[in-house]
Amino acid sequence: MSLITTLARLEAVHTGRAQPAATVRHRHLSDRPMVFVPLITAGEAGAPLGALVGTDRDAPHLLVVPQPRDRDLRFAFLAELADIVLPHVEAYAEQVEAAERTETDPETDKRVKVEVDLCADAAQLVVPSRAGIDFVRLLGRSMRFRRTAEQDPETPHPAPPRVPLLGRWLTHYGERARVPGSSLLLAMTDLLGRHWATGQSTLEDQHLGALLAWIARDPEHPGRTGAEAARRAELARDADGQLLCPPAGPATDPAFDNKLLAPAIERYDRARTALAAAEDGLEADDRLGALTAAEREIRDLVESRTRPTWDAVWRGLDLLRELPVGAHVEERWTRDRWSFTSHRDRILSGEPPQPRRDDAVTAANKLATREREQARLEAQEALDDPLVMAGRRLAGEAFAGEVVDVVMAYSESKRPSPRPLVTVRTDDRPYLGERVKVYRSLGGKPQTAEYVGPAAPDDGSDAGAGTGDGALVLRITDRMGRGKEPEAGSVPEKGDLVCFTLFEHEQRGGAKLPDPEQTPWTHGGPPGEAAAVPEAADAQTEEDVL
């Protein structure tokens, strides 16, 4: 956390309100995001209890597993989820536009442009918290190796037809969420935490209710400070001992499990056993009524715990939409669209699901992507947002100031090119050494300059001590056109306000990695035949979870 953010947090403590941590929105928000608020059963790995999902804030789909230990009911839940999520995803996958991509021609080894399809937009998934992202990943892992009756007629517990496909999409979303700056799958707590500084620790910011309490004033209690409202969201309980603001999940509050959910599930089990034991049609009808009532009760319980979170997520989306969007957000979203499109293409071409473990080349590629995107995100956020840039300036990684002098100079080559010397007066204290490269944004492209040294003081006193007044001399080295005279507007003029960064604005990719077939022996060698065999489904036991 930079000192600027710390200061914002302290001001939030002092004022009782969250303070801005960004002046623009740094993540893409879809016009039709799909919000997913899942709940899980405590103690069972990835066993869903229920969820609210949908794109209409007033009409979420409620999905419930009345007995989470029952495989068939869980499959019914997943099939229902697939019927809601997949049509949404596929609608985006069908809308394409033409785009160009450079590829290496396998025959000539030359870089050529190829015309390809790019999805015009991508489906966006929003979950309440970071734990929700982990759960999406877990759901994906639990589903993508399932076998349907069509794939394998022998399988003992076939999954509903579209469940493995949903697993592959959720896995892709979960993986993409690990790429810094991506917006395919977002956690509301992360989004809000990025844009506002609250008067509590980042640990407490993981509680969506508490976080929102700092940011948005409760219309019914406008006088409450953020700290009071957050405390209420964290701890306040009703007469039954239930939290007034249920946790955003996917884990539920133990008091809810023990006092409300467990008895309801027990009643459901009893009603089911009774129905199975019914001896004639009349009796069965009665008992079916009892079973439906028991199921209804669990549905109501699940809805009562997910609906507040659902509303909170949409409230958060409203708040974020009030911020103007950052200039580079669109560009990063295009990368997300490429990622979405490439996954669509893998599925269309009939490739197997993502393996349990990546091979060495894929893993290295993913890691390189995350590193590159992290650097890109940091640079772009700073360029888009003066508040982020202020943090970089404080850290000595950028400086802003006024141009006080421009002296024309030329390079000493055969065809002299312009190398103007620009003197900038700044109060910032950048970490500059001789010939260190600095960059500024010129019409959206970076212009490079190098540091020459501190400016000689005006009064002609001892040079070298001239750093005191904070004037620096820079030599501009590019983006001035081909001619002897620099193009108009390409060199800053006296009186201009400029901001240079010590970090690069655009990230270069690293060296290309070999194809998986060429994996060197140091990294396990080529995948060989073992990789050609499709991965087996997970072993199943009688009392299996998922």
Next chain:
Amino acid sequence: MDKGALASALGSPSVFGQSQFAFVRGNAFEARVKADGGAELLRLVHERLDRGARPPAEARVEVPDLSATGPEGRAARTSLALREATGTPGAWTLLDHPMLALEVAGSPAFLEPDAVVVHPDGTWTVVEIKSFPMLDGSADPAKVGAAARQAAVYVLALEQVAARLDPAPRVRHRVLLVCPKDFSNLPTASAVDVRKQRAVTDRQLARLTRIDEIADALPEGVCFSPEQPAEELAASVEAVPATYAPECLSACELAFHCRARSREAGAVTCLGRPVRAELGGLSTVGDVLAAARGEAGDPDDPAVAALRRAARLRAEALATAGAGTGEVSACR
């Protein structure tokens, strides 16, 4: 002392609790792992930790009865069983829920590991059974870390028992963590090296202020009974110094109480330990903000100077953004 009851009496109830679903599942899994005289558990110990020894399926296996009255009795019974097991080379011995005593801050604490296994060569291994899954060979690092710290305490307690035997048997520093495999309830296991956690815990235990020293420092008549009026109770709790940090929230029942106190005092540590470290000698919100605004503090103090620069830059950036030139305003 029941800190949970104390916290409730203070008006800041703790939020800890276990769902009965997790409880039932955890117990069912542990029972499954230890079923059949611990055959599966011993197989895992042999496979992951001691492949050189004779497989338990072919060797003698002992599962001594450890029941006794009271924790002291059970601890004594455990020591006896460990001594016997170490004296019978060639056999595997499984101690199901043994009881160990460890001195913490001058008073004995009783610990109950899930299991301890004595190998045929007389060495001891701590077994920790957890119900979080090991998915494709890896589990949640935070949970594994917590399990390793827990197991390290058991290793320390076992080493105290071992030190009383002659010759002292070796307590293995690799413990066995048993978890459900993927999405099933089949057990799988992994050896976890707890040398680091053991060293850290050992050092922390040695550094803990002894309870009698804390008690000596308290004024006469301090009482922590949850039955007394909240104000008196709060005053009593106040007499024991505590340093709150946000990490406490996930570990201590009294954390919400300490947080409220810490916030009242305006301590910056409420926002996290790193924040405190960043701010040099300034430890309260009021001090920091006054220093940042230039109302207080020594401008030659590097922390104060940095704060003022930060405040100036922040104000400038917000002003630029507020002026309606939201995009790339700092960078033309």
